[in-house]
Amino acid sequence: MTIGGWILLITAWGGIIGLTLWCIIRVLRTPWQE
């Protein structure tokens, strides 16, 4: 795997996992219908 591949992989994974965790935390902090 080239340096460019690693940079893309880490950026994409970091971005997606970060966004997902941020969303889950926000959702758990603002529940409704519970």
Added chain:
Amino acid sequence: MSAGKEQWGTRIGLILAMAGNAVGLGNFLRFPVQAASNGGGAFMIPYFLSLILLGIPLMWIEWSLGRYGGVRGSGSTPGILDAIWKSRVAKYVGALGIFMPFVVMVYYTYVESWSLGFSLLSIFGAFPETGGIEEMTHFLRAYQGAEMHASGMFGNVDTGAFIFPGLAYGFFLVTLGANLWFLYRGLSGGIEKVALYGLPALFLFAIVLMVRVLTLGTPDPAIPENSIANGLGFIWNPDLSALSNPQVWLAAAGQIFFTLSLGMGSIHVYASYLSDKDDVALSGLSTSATNETAEVVMGGTIAIPAAVAFFGVAATTQLAAGGSYNLGFVTMPVIFQQLPLGDLFGALWFFLLFIAGITSSLAMGQVVLRFLADEFGMTRSRAVALLGAVVFLCTQPVVLFIEYAYMDELDFWAGTFGLFVFGAVEVILFAWVFGIDRGWSEIMKGADIRLPRIYKFVLAWITPLLMIVIFLAWTWLNAPSVLMMDGVPAENRPFVIGARLFMLVSLAGFFYLIRRAWRDKEGPRAQERERARAA
């Protein structure tokens, strides 16, 4: 209780159910094939641009349309489109949003049952032990009833006209029964429960498989280029010259559209159980992000990198060209056969696909149930019984004519082309007919996050124009050859035409039901009822 008067038990349950709807076989099979064959890492640039400009905005549109319709008593798309577009044809255009989930459910439940079947076959070590790709291909074809198997383990019966697939049929009945049972249990008691347990299990299985694949190293030290690092490189190394190829951009936008289950009608139905003040902005974003984790992080790390590590780049390219099902049901079992505890990893892989499948097929079934409840006041148990009987009957040709491309034809028109049509129509209606000012207020109503104002412009212009361009380009490139049956062998043609007739009859059936429902709602009898109630 009717399917129209329920509600979600918890917010996280709804988001997991929405994510389960979006996460399907495509996340683990279609995405890595698309990425690898469209410029590798360079594919990610148009892919993420499409996510930001097309996928997430469309997700917000579908969530808010669903809530808008649900608050007004219509959770399925005929009623929703009728509410936002004052035209006599609106409800008939909305028919697409029930027709597609119904037709897709007819074949998807069968494919889903293969995952369940292969999961158990893997646990019991039933795959061919000396298994190469060719042998596993025979195994799959025998399981599907496309050919007889010398072992007789599939319970196949050769009728002369077709081979009846005994074992596959048994798993199909179990899978359809499970779907109907969870649908019968209702929104919070069935669908939400499956999502609450199923999605975490799916992520757990995917992480176990990811760790297994990432620690493969170089399985055969004699061939050092067949390594997991090169497998990841096959997907992620950027070939920037691919960015000048419009096909790559189209493939990326198409993948975003399919993976998020947009243009299907099922997101609307799930969102229709929200109240007017419930958030859709954060929930829609959460659904998209969860799906992307399953796709980019997990889907991109399992099948293709493992295939490269065992077979090399050239062979993987060929295997990927054989299609997603071949990659999932032929290549993966062969790889697992060569690992210690391979039967267990194989079972995890197929059960993961089964969870991804059932959480999507439940959403398709719920679309039809909600339509029957809203427009005909049908109780859940009656609607489930009707849906079960119709899906069971309509799946018979899918099972029996699997080798004659009957299912592929349904998949192309209802599971692919139809999504582009409906996606383009709904975004135009939302932005330009319903109006972007009203639309933006709808999305922001009760929002738990503040969306950047630039997204109002994106929703008004970028997303609709992008959707139109993609629809036209995709149709131009793909539809004519399929319509004219180019390359379809002569023996398959009657079955392809049969599949088209089935779809036309189904669509006409939904038109008829909509006409009847609206005649009852708006006709003289309804007006009499209104007058009597007022008096």
